[in-house]
Amino acid sequence: MSDVESQKPAEAPPRKLPRDARRLQLIEATIETIARQGYSRTTLSEVARTAGLSHGLVNFHFETKDKLLVExxxxxxxxxxxxxxxxxxxxxxxxxxxxxxMLAxxxxxxxxxxxxxxxxxAFWGEAQGRPLYQEKCGSNDEEYNRRLEELCARMNAEHGYSGDPVRSARVLRVTTEGVWLDMMTLQAPYPPEEALATVMTCTAAFFPRHFTAQGLIAA
Incomplete structure (x- = not known):
């Protein structure tokens, strides 16, 4: 690449994209904006600036901030x-x-x-976000919890463990969620590999013949 080419500014996002692609672009910009500004301080104008698009285009696709946050x-x-x-x-x-x-x-x-x-x-923690989260994501959480409990029950039935599968699944879920929060609150967060090792350490406490901090023990 020539020096002139290397000094060219980054190209702006194209103005004409298929509707679904444009909506996805705006949703990704919303994720970035929430991460930077927080839930309550996210605005359509800030999302538009993040996406490099006009406020009117955000309005055209989502009409209101509430609709954008729901989507x-x-x-x-x-x-x-x-x-x-x-x-x-x-x-x-x-x-x-x-x-x-599932855990990895x-x-x-x-x-x-x-x-x-x-x-x-932000969605978990904001007062405005909790009802929205429960309304829109409750069934997904139930599906996740049910599958995790089923797998813990299978570990008991097929491999001779005896812990309460509901409680084991709850501890694994809370540990995973806690590690996510930990990674966000520390000034020097550890990488995903260390986060997974932490969850695997917890998993090994319930199922020591099959897991270590390094992950699944090969059969």
Whole structure:
């Protein structure tokens, strides 16, 4: 690349995109804005600036801030659901393989980013966000919790463990969520690999013949 080419400014996002692509662009800009500004201070104008688009274009696609926030939460929730369900489906048939895949999915680099973690924490933590979260994401949480409990129950039935599967699943879920929050509140957050090792340490306390801090013990 020549010196002249290297000094060229980054190209602005194209003005004409398919409707779905433009909406996705604005949702991604909303995630970035929430991460930087917080839930309550996110505005349509700030999202437009982040996306490099006009305020009117944001209005055209979402009409109000509330609609934009709802669509952003639904997008994040479906992204998260697909992330872990596809990971479990792609894993082997055994309970240890599927349990590892389900827990490790939370720390995939494309999902476990500072921006997405900040956005999730904002939706969890804001007074305005909690009712919205419960209304829009409650069924996804129930599906996740049910599958995690089923896998813990299978670990008992198929591998001779005896812990309460509901309680074991709850501890694993709370540990995973706690690590996400920890990564957001520390001034020098640890990387996703260390976060997963922390969750695996907890998993090994319940299922020591199948897990260590390094992950799944090979059969």
């Amino acid at each position: 952003t939460l639904l997008y994040l929730a479906e992204e998260y659901r697909l992330n872990w369900t596809q990971a479990v489906e792609a894993a082997g048939p055994s309970a240890p393989e599927q349990l590892y895949a 999915a939370d720390f995939r680099p494309e999902l476990c980013t500072p921006g997405r973690l900040s956005a999730w924490c």
